[in-house]
Amino acid sequence: MGQGGYLTLVNSTDTIWRKTYQHSYQMNVWNFPNVVDAQTCVSIYVEWNQHFFNNASDDAGEVVYALGDTNDSFEIQANATSGFDLKVYFLHLKTHSNQNEALFSLGWNPKGTVSFILSGTKGQYSSSNLNGSSWMRDNLALLGTKELSELCIPGTHHAGMNVKTSNTFGATACNVLTQTRNVREQLQLGVRYLDISPVLKEGYYFAGNYRKIEAIYAWQGATGQSIEHIIEDINAFTLVRQELVILNLSNSLNTDVEDSMYRSFNTTEWHRLLKLLSKINHRFHALRSMDLSVKTLNEYISQKAAVLIIINDTIDLGSYWGKGFFKPSSFHIKYQYTNTNNIAKMAADQFEKMKTQSLAYFLLPWTLKQNTFQASMCFFGTASSIKELANEANQQLPSLVYPKISNTTFPNIILVDNLLTSELAAFVMAINWKIHQIIKTNQESPISEKIILPNKL
DSSP states (O other), rough: OOEEEEEEEEEEEOOOOEEEEEEEOOOSOOOOEEEEEEEEEEEEEEEEEOOTTOOOOEEEEEEEEEEESSEEEEEEEEEOEEEEEEEEESSSBBBBBBEEEEEEEOOOOTEEEEEEEEEOOOTTTTTOOOOOGGGGHHHHHHHHHHHGGGGOOETTTTTTTTSSSOOOTOOOHHHOOOOSHHHHHHHHHTEEEEEEEEEETTEEEEEEEEEEEEETTTTEEEEEEHHHHHHHHHHHHHHHOOOEEEEESSSOEEEOOOOGGOBBOHHHHHHHHHHHHHTOBOOOOOOOOOOOOGSSSHHSSSSHHHEEEEEEEESSOOBBTTBBOOGGGGTOOOOOOOSSSHHHHHHHHHHHHHHTTTTEEEEOOOOOOHHHHHHHHHGGGGGGOOOHHHOOOOOTTTHHHGGOOSSSOOEEEEEEOOOOTTTHHHHHHHHHHHHHHHHHHHHHOOTTOOOOOOOOO
C-alpha cells in the first residue's frame, strides 16, 4: 500500500514521444506508455510504496522519452528523499526558459493530479517551467500574426481578491478569497486577463467579492486589493514586460449606502473610477467601433506593452471611450458561469457552451462555486474554501480540456480561481500550438483530401 495519484502528460509538440528507458525501485506502480502521440494527453497512475518494512524515502523511478527522431529527450523522475515528488529533467532539450538542461519539480498531489506540459517544435519549445512574465513575447514568432480571436490566454477570476481588507458579518477568507497571489504576481505567472468586480467602500475603490442573500435582504462579502494598488501592480509589470493585459470590470457595487440598498455604480461614480484608472500606462487607443478581437497580437505589442480596459456596464464612457477604455461591444466576449461545486457537471456544461459558441470570443470559466451550505459553514471552519475547490478544478484542467480542443472549438480565455504557478500559461501555449498544428496539417494535406475548416470568427 502507498500514496497514489496521477501524472498527466500533455504532448502538444509536432512529434511523437517514444519511451527509451524505464526503471523503478520500490514503487508499487510505475508503468508508462511506450509512445505518446503528438497533440494528445495521457494520464498515468503512480503509486509509492509505504510498506511497514520498507523505507519510503528510498522509493524512486525514472522514465525517459525521446522526441521523434531528434536528440531531444526528457526524463521523469520519482523521488522521495525529501517527501514524495515528481520531477522533470531536460537533456539536450531547449525551451525559452532553459538551454539544453533543466531540472524542475512538478510536485505531488496524493489522490490528485500533477501535469507535465510540453508544446511547440524544435527550437521553439514551451514547457511547464516557462517564464510566465514573457510568454507572449517569447512566442511572437507563432502568436504575433494571429488575431486575438485565434488565440487562447489565461485569466483570473476576482483577480484582486487575494486579501481581505474589509468584510461584512459572515464573510471569511473561506468564502470570499479567490486568489493567493496579488495582481502583479498573477501577471508574472502569465495571466493576461484580469476579472475585477469594483466596489466603492468609504469613498475609495477596491476589488470586491459580494453576493446578495435574498432570504435576509442583505449582502455578504469583502473588499480585496485597492484599485490604486492594482494600478500600481499593472504599471510595475508593463514597465518591464512588453505584454498585453486585459482588465475587465463588471458587477460594480456601492457599499457606502444602507446595507440592504447596495447598488451598482451610477455614472458619476463610474467616471471617478475611470479617472483613477487613467493612471494605467500603455492604454491601447482604438476607434470606438473597432472589433478588438480581430487585431493581431503584433498590432498590440510589437512596439510596447498594451492594456485594454473593458467596462461591462451600460454607462456612457464619454471621452474615455477608445482611449484604453472600451465597451463589451468592442470585444463580444461570451461566457456564462456554471453554478455548481461539482467538477464533472461544470466541465460538461462548459464544454457544451464552448461547442455551441465556437464562433464567439469564448471565455471558459473553469471555476467551482460553493453552495449556500458550504458558504455558511465557512464561519465554523468546516467547509471547503473557494481556493480549495479551485485547486481541485485546476489540477484536472489539462486532462479534461486538452482533448476537446480543435482549431474551431477552443476557449479564447481560461478563467481560474487560485492561480499558483505558471502552469496555466504553459497550458494555453499547448492549446495555441495544437490549434496551429491542426491548421498546418490541413494546409499541407493534398487538395483532394484537404478539409476546409471555417475560421473561428
